[in-house]
Amino acid sequence: MARAPSAQKDEALAAIAERLRDRFEDVLEANAADLADERAAGLSDALVDRLRLSEARVTSMAEGVAQIIALGDPVGEVLDSKVLTSGLHLRKVRVPLGVIAVIYEARPNVTVDCAALTIKSGNAIVLRGSSYAQRSNAALAAIVREGLASAGLPEAAVELLDAGRDDVVKLATADRSVDLLIPRGGEELKAALKGAATVPVLYAAAGNCHVYVHEDADLEQARRIAYNAKVQRPGVCNAAETLLVHEAVAAELLPGLLEALRSAGVDLVGDDRARAAVGEAMVGQADDADWDTEYLDLKMAVGVVDSLEAAVEHVNRHGTGHSEAIVTSSERAGDEFSEAVDAACVYVNASTRFTDGFEFGMGAEIGNSTQKLHARGPIGLRELTTTKYVVHGEGQVRE
Amino acid sequence: MARAPSAQKDEALAAIAERLRDRFEDVLEANAADLADERAAGLSDALVDRLRLSEARVTSMAEGVAQIIALGDPVGEVLDSKVLTSGLHLRKVRVPLGVIAVIYEARPNVTVDCAALTIKSGNAIVLRGSSYAQRSNAALAAIVREGLASAGLPEAAVELLDAGRDDVVKLATADRSVDLLIPRGGEELKAALKGAATVPVLYAAAGNCHVYVHEDADLEQARRIAYNAKVQRPGVCNAAETLLVHEAVAAELLPGLLEALRSAGVDLVGDDRARAAVGEAMVGQADDADWDTEYLDLKMAVGVVDSLEAAVEHVNRHGTGHSEAIVTSSERAGDEFSEAVDAACVYVNASTRFTDGFEFGMGAEIGNSTQKLHARGPIGLRELTTTKYVVHGEGQVRE
Numbered sequence: 001m002a003r004a005p006s007a008q009k010d011e012a013l014a015a016i017a018e019r020l021r022d023r024f025e026d027v028l029e030a031n032a033a034d035l036a037d038e039r040a041a042g043l044s045d046a047l048v049d050r051l052r053l054s055e056a057r058v059t060s061m062a063e064g065v066a067q068i069i070a071l072g073d074p075v076g077e078v079l080d081s082k083v084l085t086s087g088l089h090l091r092k093v094r095v096p097l098g099v100i101a102v103i104y105e106a107r108p109n110v111t112v113d114c115a116a117l118t119i120k121s122g123n124a125i126v127l128r129g130s131s132y133a134q135r136s137n138a139a140l141a142a143i144v145r146e147g148l149a150s151a152g153l154p155e156a157a158v159e160l161l162d163a164g165r166d167d168v169v170k171l172a173t174a175d176r177s178v179d180l181l182i183p184r185g186g187e188e189l190k191a192a193l194k195g196a197a198t199v200p201v202l203y204a205a206a207g208n209c210h211v212y213v214h215e216d217a218d219l220e221q222a223r224r225i226a227y228n229a230k231v232q233r234p235g236v237c238n239a240a241e242t243l244l245v246h247e248a249v250a251a252e253l254l255p256g257l258l259e260a261l262r263s264a265g266v267d268l269v270g271d272d273r274a275r276a277a278v279g280e281a282m283v284g285q286a287d288d289a290d291w292d293t294e295y296l297d298l299k300m301a302v303g304v305v306d307s308l309e310a311a312v313e314h315v316n317r318h319g320t321g322h323s324e325a326i327v328t329s330s331e332r333a334g335d336e337f338s339e340a341v342d343a344a345c346v347y348v349n350a351s352t353r354f355t356d357g358f359e360f361g362m363g364a365e366i367g368n369s370t371q372k373l374h375a376r377g378p379i380g381l382r383e384l385t386t387t388k389y390v391v392h393g394e395g396q397v398r399e
Numbered sequence: 400m401a402r403a404p405s406a407q408k409d410e411a412l413a414a415i416a417e418r419l420r421d422r423f424e425d426v427l428e429a430n431a432a433d434l435a436d437e438r439a440a441g442l443s444d445a446l447v448d449r450l451r452l453s454e455a456r457v458t459s460m461a462e463g464v465a466q467i468i469a470l471g472d473p474v475g476e477v478l479d480s481k482v483l484t485s486g487l488h489l490r491k492v493r494v495p496l497g498v499i500a501v502i503y504e505a506r507p508n509v510t511v512d513c514a515a516l517t518i519k520s521g522n523a524i525v526l527r528g529s530s531y532a533q534r535s536n537a538a539l540a541a542i543v544r545e546g547l548a549s550a551g552l553p554e555a556a557v558e559l560l561d562a563g564r565d566d567v568v569k570l571a572t573a574d575r576s577v578d579l580l581i582p583r584g585g586e587e588l589k590a591a592l593k594g595a596a597t598v599p600v601l602y603a604a605a606g607n608c609h610v611y612v613h614e615d616a617d618l619e620q621a622r623r624i625a626y627n628a629k630v631q632r633p634g635v636c637n638a639a640e641t642l643l644v645h646e647a648v649a650a651e652l653l654p655g656l657l658e659a660l661r662s663a664g665v666d667l668v669g670d671d672r673a674r675a676a677v678g679e680a681m682v683g684q685a686d687d688a689d690w691d692t693e694y695l696d697l698k699m700a701v702g703v704v705d706s707l708e709a710a711v712e713h714v715n716r717h718g719t720g721h722s723e724a725i726v727t728s729s730e731r732a733g734d735e736f737s738e739a740v741d742a743a744c745v746y747v748n749a750s751t752r753f754t755d756g757f758e759f760g761m762g763a764e765i766g767n768s769t770q771k772l773h774a775r776g777p778i779g780l781r782e783l784t785t786t787k788y789v790v791h792g793e794g795q796v797r798e
Binding site (some may be wrong): 225 | 402481484485487489491579597599617620621628632733738739741744746747748749754758760771772773775785786789790792793794797798
């Protein structure tokens, strides 16, 4: 895979996209079996919704694959090229990582997104999905492997493990076989792997995201951004969990905004000043744990702060380094917040919901990294590569 | 530190360089006390040589700092800037990692190299040197801290731990305090940390490096490269440990080359064909462990292979992904080796000894990474940074 030409990789991706469109009924049949499984009865509506496929959803997978075809091949990209004082000609070249393993939740589309990104980046992938989605994933992986074979690439570049049998810890300790493990999903999985993993890991982790409304904000804009960041899709990692408001605008902003959030079904908790601004009936008492909680649900914590500095301190203390937003009409305040907040993505006057490989023009993503090493933010094609120095000489030796 | 202007950081570095030159006698006095310590009596000559300072060595530290001043500031570098389809203006900006911890062997110059690189890259550093060098390190760290203070930067940006007391494992598990741990030195330290570390780690690890002489090599060039890679400084990680020779040139190349290596004091072991080419008296029998051993000494394993493919297979099986060289007169063979070998640095017709931050034009290095994630090869200024997406909008929300 590492040395496959771009055209051959794209041919495989095109074959996969075509098969997804032609054979969506096979996929839906497998998905129906997953949904009919007695264990699926225990899932919440939100989880069933993530597991359920439709013709439109399978078609959208095919479109995602087509978008990845249109992106440039990262492999072979020359990041640096120079002649050293020794006369050596040094090039820093982008190369595939090798074998990537992904552990993911019961979302069958992840199977195709991950496989397509790893094929394009010249890697092999080991997929370990949820047992709830095992049949759906198997149908999708079969299509992917057929696409590889039809382009003359090895089927073995995409392997789907048996989620019922194969151990997550075994994968996380497969030292000379796995070059990178990406665990998606909750903090629980992260905690389980943190002690056990010996292979390199990139956690596609939680987002305890904040929207901070500064004293000089356009309040209409602030309302739209805070509402969107919380309500538009509450179950994802780039949704906001906490709203922070400068005390100077709390009385004007909060009553209308919190009323709108409540009408959208958002359960609200807050500190004393937030509650005082709107009446304690509308907002419950936030406890210490609330500021650290990623609700992933229609719930939001609301706090009033004295200054931008206090907002930054709150964000850096309680945030998970995912996506943080400020609403302000001052360039200086925007810059101050952007520089001082320690996170993968910082927004000035926009919703945190934009943190996403597709929105960022990266085609797709395997997840979103909140760690600082290797990759920070959406994990796309480039993040699935490493580099190699290739140095040409004419017999140079070190003096 | 993260937000200090370039000029202020360079001012601190200049003050450090000046003090190193002016106060080298203080440093030499502290170093003499380290060398006179009864525990130092147990060190080998090579280790004493690494620990020992001289006026020239302290001056050379000052020169290293001056070189780092001359490099560009990586902080604030814009790696990507584009307008997204949503109209958002996205910039990917280089930012410091935060707090870097380095665990290192009894080489006092590392104290200054690491401090200078972290200051320039806007980070703070925690230094945990060897107890053998504690007094030398303390004298150097005092100079560094004075330099910081004289430029109005916080002294606390450089902390030297007490190697006699402070625990390596404590440092490796300081989860919210340490953003990156770089353990230098042997595989033993790596093994000890591998299970224990919970903070992000970049191993500046061992080099089991190879020189492969292809059938079409200029044999005079091959002799010089192999000799240099083994003999010029055998105790460092980019020195070669194994020589592989294509069978077509073994009989012509090996007698003269191995005689020269022997004359330089190199202890030789080899496989049957290598021994047959020069007589068994000159070359001992290599056992399985030899091919996997980083001797870090005047010892070398010699093997004869049937083909370039066999050489690549040997290198990928036994190498540690550090630095690998081929000697060949064919561009095709050079490209084949460069692509197929999985290592941080691959050389065509040059000695492996060039893998070094200074040689690569990076000013200095904190070590050399053989892992694939985050940084591969010399760890310089850029490798001590991460990135942040800063996204400006005009009220955009996700539909």
